[in-house]
Every structure is written in C-alpha cells, then in structure tokens.
Amino acid sequence: MYNLRRFILKHHFVILFILLEVISVLLLARSQNFHRNRMVNSTNDAVGKIYEWSSEVGNYFRLNSANKQLAEENAMLRKQLSIVYDTAAHIYDIDRGDTLYEYIPAQVVNNSTNQTNNYIIINKGAVDGIKRDMSVISSDGIVGVVTDVSRHYASIMSLLHSKSVVGVRIKESQELASLKWETNNYRYGMVEDIPTHIILKQGDTILTSSHSYIFPEDLMVGTVEEFYPTAIDALNKAKIRFATDFATLRHVYVIKDLYKPEIDSLKAKFKKDE
C-alpha cells in the first residue's frame, strides 16, 4: 500500500495526464455518434447567451440584406399561395388549419462553416417547442437537424458535418440518392449512390426525398455543379451547390412535423414485430 502511494506520488504527472486524455477521448468518441450525445449537453444557456450578445452586434449591420431576403421570400410565398388558392380553394377548406407541418422561426446566434463538423446555435429552445431530430430549413433550402436542446437555445447539426447523410431525390428522374459533405468547401455537397443509368447535367435540381424521415418531401437542397460518372457497375457521384448559403445564414425555420409521433409509434411497432 505504501509502495502504491509512493508510485502514484512519484508518477502523478503521467497518471493524471493519461486520466485526462482518456476522459477527453471518451467524450469525443461519444459525441461522434450524434444520436447518443445526450449526456454531453453541447448547448447550454450560458454559451447561447454569449453567442446571442455577440451576434446582436453584427445583426445591425445586416438588417438591410435580411429585410431584402425576407421580402423576397414573402413575394415567393404569396405567388405560391395564389396558385394554391386558384387550384384547390374549391376542393379543400384551406383555412381549416389542417396542416402537416408547423414552422417555428428562429435566428442563428452562432454558426461555423470551416470545421470538419459544423454546428449552428439558434435562439429557440425547449420552451418554444423545439425537440431533437426536428429539421431546420432556411428560405433558400435545407440547413440541418436539431441535435441538442436547452431551455432557450438549440444546436443544429448542419449539412456541413462529416456524419451528415440526407436522403435526396433528383427532380427530373425521381431517382433516390444520398447527400453527404466531404469537401472542405461550405458551398458544395456530394450526392452519392446515383443509379448508373442516370446522367446529370449542370443545373439539375436536387430535392429532399420522403425517405429521409427527417426533412419533409420536396424541399430545395441544391443544384448540380459537376457530374462524376464512374466505372461500369459503380454508382455515380455528383457535386452540388447548396441552395442555402451557410456563410450568411441568419433566419431559419424549425419544422415541427405534426404527424411524427404517429410515424414513430408505427416504426416502434415494426421493431417489436421483428
């Protein structure tokens, strides 16, 4: 016992070092699986508050462009609404409020685009009805998925994350593929697993598919920038330009899927049957 104590006292520097490194690596390994990082709350109210203060300063300088963007979005929504009214007003009662999704507007208080795994912090949290796994979009396209919620803030795993995979659909051919982010550029993503018979050209539109279970169907993802045909029998790849500009992201919407509990309970039932 005396020897053990002497050993620890003599080598306390190395022992403490190894202990702290083991803790670090364990924390890191746990956070790699983004569905299991409940234990390490990466969003917390104090951090959110500091980011909010600092972003408020910058927001004054961006009011002009933010106004312009919101006005453009408004105009586009009005146009869509008029089409819906024309075609569907006499079939459905639109004012009944029988919607699939609810949109919660939020502001970005912190955002990064230059890391391997990028997260966005928004100023809405559990109090505002934000929950894990909700999808987040901007007026231009999809943004990411809520991974962590505190009382007044939430953190979002952006599409710019090495573990991000989104089920997408090619608008022209309706073929399914998956979207990843492997380049170092915040403007571009990589669509993988494109069936061999599909040839894409620059400017083709990529939308979300209903198979993603995270994003609603038919949301804008991006446009094809470059198509990479591979050898025979291999699946093709394409580089796409994200519709969302992650560098200037300010206003986002968190989508609340009103039927998600139903879908989830069905899925749970499948699992039980297996």
Next chain:
Amino acid sequence: MNKSILQIIRFIALVLFQVLVINHIRLGGYVHPYIYLIFIMLLPFSIPKWQLLVLGFVLGLTIDLFTGTPGLHAGATTLMAFCRPSIISLVSGTLKFDNIQEPNLSQLDGVWFFRYTLCMVLVHHFALFLLESFSFRLFGQVMLRILLSVPISIFLIMMILYIFKTDKKRE
C-alpha cells in the same frame, strides 16, 4: 494586480477572443488558427505540473463547450500542457531562468519565444487535427490543415504577445 486575477482575466479574454472572433474568420477550408493556447504558454515556470494539466484540460473543455465538440480541444490542450515542461527545457538548452517567473517577451528574447511558440503550436495542432478526423483515413487532408494552420496560429500568437509586451512596459 493580483496574479491569479490576472490569469482569470487572461483565460476569459482569450476564450472569448477565440470563439467570437478567430473562429469566425474564414480563410478557406483548411486554415484554423488557434490562439487560446497563449494561456498555457504564459503560465509561471514554477507552476505545479498537475495544475498545468488540469488548467489545460479546463481550458480545452471551455472551448469545446462553445464549439460543440466535447473532448476535442480538451484532449489536444492537455497533451500540450503535458509537453510544456519538456518543450521549455528543449528550447532553452543551457539558458537559466533565475529571476524570471513566467515566459514574457520583456525578459526573454524573441527567438526563444518563437521556438517555444512553434513547438507548442505544433504539438497542439497535430493532436487537434488528428483527433478531429478521429482516424488516419484523411491523412493527407489533415496534414494540409496542419501545414496551413500552424504558421497562421504562430503569427497571430506572436502578434498578440508583442501587443501584450508593450502594455506591460507602460504599467
């Protein structure tokens, strides 16, 4: 001013400067400068080794809290703190610190400080970028990140230290 209060202010200032300013500078996808390690660099020479490690861990974890990467900066900064005593004796050689309490540019020359910064930043960035990719799969990409980030970090750190030095003389 009380020494420990100075350390606390330095800690807070460096963390905020790192997460609110430096992390938002976009210099292409490969350049990620980190300056918060100045805190560990400037701790007194006589600090107990275990305190060095604990402070490194706490500093890293604070940065992690802001960047949402638990364990990443903590691991890299702890390693750097662990290497600090060896690095100091490596870059100093026969140099003795008889009446110098902590690394500072007023009492130690710029060349010594540059070598010290270079070694500390290298250790930290190697550990950080390797831990970040969490594998040797993208080794080329990680090397490119290290190669491009290290000079920028050293430049920023030396710049901050020189600004700090003139402040000290005025006191």
